[in-house]
Amino acid sequence: MSDPTVIDMTILDSTSDDQYRVTVLGIGRMGTALGRALLAAHHRVTVWNRTPSKADDLVDMGAVRAETAAAAIAASPITIVCVADYDGVQNVLGAGSALLPGHTVVNLTTGTPEDARAMATWVTGRGADYLDGAMMAVPQSVATPSAFFLYSGSQHAFDHHRHTLDALATSHYLGEDPSAAELWDLALLGSGYAALTGFLHSLALLGTANVSPSRFVPLVSRWLSGLTEYMSELAREIESGDYSTGVSPVGMNQVAVENLTRLSEDLGIDSEVHRPLQALLGRHVAQGHGHESFSSLFKLMQKRP
Numbered sequence: 001m002s003d004p005t006v007i008d009m010t011i012l013d014s015t016s017d018d019q020y021r022v023t024v025l026g027i028g029r030m031g032t033a034l035g036r037a038l039l040a041a042h043h044r045v046t047v048w049n050r051t052p053s054k055a056d057d058l059v060d061m062g063a064v065r066a067e068t069a070a071a072a073i074a075a076s077p078i079t080i081v082c083v084a085d086y087d088g089v090q091n092v093l094g095a096g097s098a099l100l101p102g103h104t105v106v107n108l109t110t111g112t113p114e115d116a117r118a119m120a121t122w123v124t125g126r127g128a129d130y131l132d133g134a135m136m137a138v139p140q141s142v143a144t145p146s147a148f149f150l151y152s153g154s155q156h157a158f159d160h161h162r163h164t165l166d167a168l169a170t171s172h173y174l175g176e177d178p179s180a181a182e183l184w185d186l187a188l189l190g191s192g193y194a195a196l197t198g199f200l201h202s203l204a205l206l207g208t209a210n211v212s213p214s215r216f217v218p219l220v221s222r223w224l225s226g227l228t229e230y231m232s233e234l235a236r237e238i239e240s241g242d243y244s245t246g247v248s249p250v251g252m253n254q255v256a257v258e259n260l261t262r263l264s265e266d267l268g269i270d271s272e273v274h275r276p277l278q279a280l281l282g283r284h285v286a287q288g289h290g291h292e293s294f295s296s297l298f299k300l301m302q303k304r305p
Helices: 007-012 031-042 052-061 071-073 088-095 113-124 154-162 180-207 212-241 250-267 273-287 293-299
Strands: 021-025 044-048 078-081 105-108 130-134 150-155 171-175
Touching: 007 044, 007 154, 007 250, 021 031, 021 071, 031 044, 031 052, 071 088, 078 088, 078 171, 088 105, 088 113, 105 113, 105 154, 113 130, 113 180, 130 154, 150 180, 154 171, 180 212, 180 250, 180 273, 212 293, 250 273, 250 293, 273 293
Parallel strands: 021 044, 021 078, 078 105, 105 130, 150 171
Antiparallel strands: 130 150
16 A cells, blocks of 8 residues: 555656745744645645755655755745744845745745845845745644635735645735734734633643643633634724623623632632733723723723824
């Protein structure tokens, strides 16, 4: 029986025109997952990594190993970069900067909006199209229905290479501003981190009663699912500016969070994860907004004119 992880090279040979040639620079865990997904979608993949042995698995599956970053860039019309930081991106692209005119660079490295704007200026200044990307996925979820990637920058590059990008995850294009993907990425991470740290704190509380984490998961999953539905109501209130009819007022939530932090302290559990929210709620109540919807906390957070 053939190994299902090995890509049939005859398929690659039959689809070797430019639109199926793609280079991946940076073969860590995520870069490996990207390469696997592209090979499974019958792309001809060229790979390069500073430590060549990290690309061995992809080469065994049918990828072509480039000896240098410049050779890897030259091999394809589109280069996907996934390294540790934006300085690393510029370093690896700089090795092949003379090859960038007419090329497309898709940068999937995590950074800030300012990083993305600076990189877009550097890449487009060398004659290439630039897409900044954010991967809302972990390596094992790449190319599965749960993964989605965000892109911003060149509309032409996104449209022209959409078939390649869609092989990685569901693609969402956010516009020509190259910083948009990183802004949305950090906004989504902010929501996720708040949920995950709250989850860990909850496990610490329940651990004092010898409740196993796996026993908690079904109920917390159901609870968080309801909260995601509630977000639509919060968004509607914020967009309308009417906080008077919300079902979850600030004052009620202030009491709940104070009870949560008090219990944590009584049990010897670190309560710092909930202290910022406690402070916001207290401040809003002190300013006379205890009757308003929970969504009115947005007014304390938004950027002032």
